[in-house]
Amino acid sequence: MMREGLAFAVAVSILWVPFASNVAAAREPNRAGDYFAIQVVDRQSGRGVPLVELRTTNLIRYITDSQGFIAFLEPGLMDREVFFFIESHGYEVPRDGFGYRGVRLRTTPGASAAVPIDRVNVAERMYRVTGQGIYRDSVLLGRPVPLKDPVLNGQVMGQDSVFTCLYHGRIFWMWGDTSKPSYPLGNFAMSGAVSDLPGRGGLDPAVGVDLQYFVDESGFSRKMAPLQEPGLVWLDGLLTVQDRQGNERMVAKFARLKDLTETLERGLMVFNDDTNTFEPIVRPGLEFLPYRNTGHAFPVQAAGRRYYYFTSPSPMGVRLRVPAQWDAVLDANQYEVFTALAAKDRLEPFWVKFGEVLASRGGDKPAAIEALEAEAKGLKVFDVESGREIVPHNGTVHYNAWRQRWIGVFGQLYGQSSALGEIWYAEADTPVGPWGYARKIITHNKYSFYNPKHHPLFDQDGGRTIYLEGTYTWTFSGSEERATPRYDYNQIMYRLDLGDPRMVLPVPIYRVQEEQRYLPGSAVAEGDLWDRVKSVAFYAVEPGRGGKDLIPIYAERRAEGGTRLTTEPREASARPLFLALPLSEPATKNESIVPLYEYRQDNSGRLRYSTQAQLDRAGWTRSERPLCRVWKAPAGPMLLDASATPAR
Numbered sequence: 001m002m003r004e005g006l007a008f009a010v011a012v013s014i015l016w017v018p019f020a021s022n023v024a025a026a027r028e029p030n031r032a033g034d035y036f037a038i039q040v041v042d043r044q045s046g047r048g049v050p051l052v053e054l055r056t057t058n059l060i061r062y063i064t065d066s067q068g069f070i071a072f073l074e075p076g077l078m079d080r081e082v083f084f085f086i087e088s089h090g091y092e093v094p095r096d097g098f099g100y101r102g103v104r105l106r107t108t109p110g111a112s113a114a115v116p117i118d119r120v121n122v123a124e125r126m127y128r129v130t131g132q133g134i135y136r137d138s139v140l141l142g143r144p145v146p147l148k149d150p151v152l153n154g155q156v157m158g159q160d161s162v163f164t165c166l167y168h169g170r171i172f173w174m175w176g177d178t179s180k181p182s183y184p185l186g187n188f189a190m191s192g193a194v195s196d197l198p199g200r201g202g203l204d205p206a207v208g209v210d211l212q213y214f215v216d217e218s219g220f221s222r223k224m225a226p227l228q229e230p231g232l233v234w235l236d237g238l239l240t241v242q243d244r245q246g247n248e249r250m251v252a253k254f255a256r257l258k259d260l261t262e263t264l265e266r267g268l269m270v271f272n273d274d275t276n277t278f279e280p281i282v283r284p285g286l287e288f289l290p291y292r293n294t295g296h297a298f299p300v301q302a303a304g305r306r307y308y309y310f311t312s313p314s315p316m317g318v319r320l321r322v323p324a325q326w327d328a329v330l331d332a333n334q335y336e337v338f339t340a341l342a343a344k345d346r347l348e349p350f351w352v353k354f355g356e357v358l359a360s361r362g363g364d365k366p367a368a369i370e371a372l373e374a375e376a377k378g379l380k381v382f383d384v385e386s387g388r389e390i391v392p393h394n395g396t397v398h399y400n401a402w403r404q405r406w407i408g409v410f411g412q413l414y415g416q417s418s419a420l421g422e423i424w425y426a427e428a429d430t431p432v433g434p435w436g437y438a439r440k441i442i443t444h445n446k447y448s449f450y451n452p453k454h455h456p457l458f459d460q461d462g463g464r465t466i467y468l469e470g471t472y473t474w475t476f477s478g479s480e481e482r483a484t485p486r487y488d489y490n491q492i493m494y495r496l497d498l499g500d501p502r503m504v505l506p507v508p509i510y511r512v513q514e515e516q517r518y519l520p521g522s523a524v525a526e527g528d529l530w531d532r533v534k535s536v537a538f539y540a541v542e543p544g545r546g547g548k549d550l551i552p553i554y555a556e557r558r559a560e561g562g563t564r565l566t567t568e569p570r571e572a573s574a575r576p577l578f579l580a581l582p583l584s585e586p587a588t589k590n591e592s593i594v595p596l597y598e599y600r601q602d603n604s605g606r607l608r609y610s611t612q613a614q615l616d617r618a619g620w621t622r623s624e625r626p627l628c629r630v631w632k633a634p635a636g637p638m639l640l641d642a643s644a645t646p647a648r
Helices: 003-027 136-140 354-360 365-376 521-526
Strands: 036-044 053-055 062-065 069-072 083-086 102-108 111-118 124-128 163-169 170-175 189-197 232-244 248-257 263-272 276-287 297-302 305-311 320-323 336-339 348-354 381-383 387-398 404-413 425-428 438-440 446-452 465-473 490-497 507-512 517-518 532-539 550-559 563-566 579-581 593-601 607-610 621-622 626-630 644-646
Touching: 036 102, 036 354, 062 069, 069 136, 083 189, 102 111, 124 644, 163 248, 163 446, 170 232, 232 297, 248 276, 305 550, 336 354, 336 365, 348 354, 404 438, 404 465, 438 490, 490 644, 507 521, 517 532, 532 579, 532 607, 579 626
Parallel strands: 036 111, 381 438, 387 446
Antiparallel strands: 036 069, 053 062, 053 083, 083 102, 124 490, 163 170, 170 189, 232 248, 248 263, 263 276, 297 305, 297 644, 305 320, 320 336, 336 348, 381 387, 387 404, 404 425, 425 438, 446 465, 465 490, 507 517, 507 532, 532 626, 550 563, 550 579, 593 607, 593 621, 593 626
16 A cells, blocks of 8 residues: 555656646746737827727727737737727727728737727827726836836725815825725725825826825725714815914815715815814704705805805806805805895896895705705706707816816716716806807717816916816616726826817807997906896807808997997908808708897897897897808806906
């Protein structure tokens, strides 16, 4: 038996030696030279494009990293011609003769190939901000990367919905639910990080964002708003004010929820610099502020006073503000709402303290909140290309120095390509409006991209170049396709050039001074005529912004008073008032584009311009031929906050 056992052991050892050596060889780490490097690049900018899917004919799936790289190493498919199908949200490659969109590459180890792709989006996809493997393939290929932690930072696998605030000279970042590597459930009480400002130690936003997470003892992104009571904790409306001792404090509205459908508590939290956590400071119960969601806060100077305005209830319906003072921020009744509910003889909304609205409703706070939110639902925004109404979702509003207007970046509910994945851009003369028309800048095919956030601290070129990010996730998409590995439930950054010809939008042309003058907002502001604005007559394009398909319209002052609009100026040096569409253009399905008619009052000779085919008042005669075509003013109240200017 001993000899038989010894023989068996020897035989096993003989067999084991080569097997073990093969295993060891197979486990040797791959070298950068073993991979075939594929980089997908934006044909327009030459920059690598993240989130591009390449798929082999046997459906092996690869996704480009934040520099557009794929480290390709597939046994059996190396050093041969391989066809890759190519697909990406908002990007495409041309179809071949059989209708396939893709490319055929020789997969030589150590070699590389650049694959150009055409951008359909107006905005350019830049990089992933959060999650694991941001620069995975670049690291495998030995390529330089901009981040200190390029493949895992704070053990964050995924993060939802960003909020930012400038605090103590650095950018303070907050996210909602955060997942981790060690278990499907992670942090549900807000995560946080800081980063240095660009030019002050921080990266160029065209390159990336180096986040320094607040972490727990395990190294995972820890709870920033811990509460003893059970439930999810969400924060929004981050802002900073000086307390009574003159110290800078960061305040946020919080909501404690049982689940996505039931809220248990609302109130305010303040950041504790000693513990690096948010702590409750106001806990009144379920109902607190005039709107249940405050959204993002942004600074505004109005009537000689500094305020924080909030993108509440949606960015295209900014109807909430508070004086930028410690005591005011902590007192719900000091918050002001833009509403007509408390007016006895006014139809247009105006700013009024919530306490007054509450008093007009007999002190019933839930009823007052319900009435305010119902009032705000009447806002309408339209697609400038098709004329279709857009239902705005969350987003941001900020003043833009390059456009010298307030700009809104927001999502859309029930978009054509996705239920919650279309991102739009709009402009207005004041933070509350009028918004009117918007242009789609980012699209996703049956995939969610929600809660977009414009980062004004990243603006470049005097505001011409802006950066925005949003949450990319399969959740709420309604798609039967698989979620995107590594990218799903994470933040993706985009860059938008406001000088792109596609970014031209019509602006309001106001009827001023008893219907005698027609002026864009820039001219109204220059003449300090906001108090004499009667209505928005129509929308047209600012001079210098339009293309060759638009015609100039001039304004001539009449001796008898008022203005005459004409396509033929009396003086060659005359500057156009606005640009419009000519009458000779082919018919359009865009119902927002309509003829502009001149009307003359029979008894006085006064002129009036209207997009109505027939005036709803007698005594006016219409010209036989329209002057031009313009965009009609959306129905509803005129929303203006003329005293608002960008905060210094």
